[in-house]
Amino acid sequence: MTFKELTLIEPILKALDEKGYAIPTPIQQEAILPALRNRDILGLAQTGTGKTAAFALPIIQQLYLDKSHGKRREIKALILTPTRELAIQIDDSLREYTTYTGIRHTVIYGGVKQQAQVSALKNGVDILVATPGRLLDLINQRYVSLHAIRHFVLDEADRMLDMGFIHDIKRLLPLLPREKQTLFFSATMPSSITSLSRSILHDPVRVEVDPTSSVVDTIEQYIYFVEKPEKKDLLIDLLKKDKCKSVLVFSRTKHGADKIAQSLSKVGIGSEAIHGNKSQNARQRALTNFKSHETRVLIATDIAARGIDIDQLDMVINYDLPDVAETYVHRIGRTGRAGNSGTALTFCAPDERSMLKDIQKLTGRVLPVAN
Structure with missing residues (x-):
């Protein structure tokens, strides 16, 4: 049609x-x-x-x-x-x-x-x-x-x-x-x-x-089982190894998003955080920089990420698992658009296992563990 x-x-x-x-x-x-x-x-x-x-x-x-x-x-x-x-x-x-x-x-x-x-x-x-x-x-x-x-x-x-x-x-x-x-x-x-x-x-x-059929099946998804204090080092390691142009990282909290951005900046990885405590001008500037690839990594809370619409987003990383399983589908659906390939990586700490179980039940698939 x-x-x-x-x-x-x-x-x-x-x-x-x-x-x-x-x-x-x-x-x-x-x-x-x-x-x-x-x-x-x-x-x-x-x-x-x-x-x-x-x-x-x-x-x-x-x-x-x-x-x-x-x-x-x-x-x-x-x-x-x-x-x-x-x-x-x-x-x-x-x-x-x-x-x-x-x-x-x-x-x-x-x-x-x-x-x-x-x-x-x-x-x-x-x-x-x-x-x-x-x-x-x-x-x-x-x-x-x-x-x-x-x-x-x-x-x-x-x-x-x-x-x-x-x-x-x-x-x-x-x-x-x-x-x-x-x-x-x-x-x-x-x-x-x-x-x-x-x-x-x-x-x-x-x-x-149906989001599980329209989005999830077209995206490569992997999970990392990791202790919470080790997430920061794992993120830095992955971003240094993989030279993706644009990476969207999801944090459950505003404070967490700021901490992630600070950690990445300290090791020379260009990043900015957006969340509800940022001014409108700061949020819009961060989005503009991300879309133009001036900023490689954008860290966002779920509410702040609504409205981010980028055709060529290489990767989504769930630094924290969402409380609601449907939110996982919304997050990863921002990659793999318009016929492009996309990858979604998820960090799962021991206290997030129940959230992972809900996600796998919703999507009808067991996420493969990354090598």
């Missing part, structure tokens, strides 16, 4: 072709057609499955084909996302997809001064990407009105819950028009998210991508 077979219009097809997007991913194949028909979508998919295009392309097409397109600049589509990094990533994707459509978009998020964001809003936008806190702030200041919204995307709903944004979302929902299309995406569906989805979706089309 091609994007043309999904009945996308020429301006979108031209932009996709120039960027090398040729074959729709499974979630794009399943979601785009019903979304083009203005159906609500319940999407179960993780970062890296192509879900941004799955919800963005139908919205862009519907706005472009609307007879009032370009005549009155009101916010007609709202994409709500939990983190600044993911918001920026989605806005970057919109910039690619809307190249030949004339549709305007902008992104707003906290942690930076609002002046530039307010100026963009005053110039008029069709699609707004936002994090909940800054959106509520600008609504309260009357810089944002949601009365004209026709399409509402709630992205990474489970992460919204994890980060404590559920109350902000419940404050925002009554501000949206009753008649609208809602596209709801979440990597997991705990009971609270299931309840939320039922309250805001109308007869949705359910689209599900």
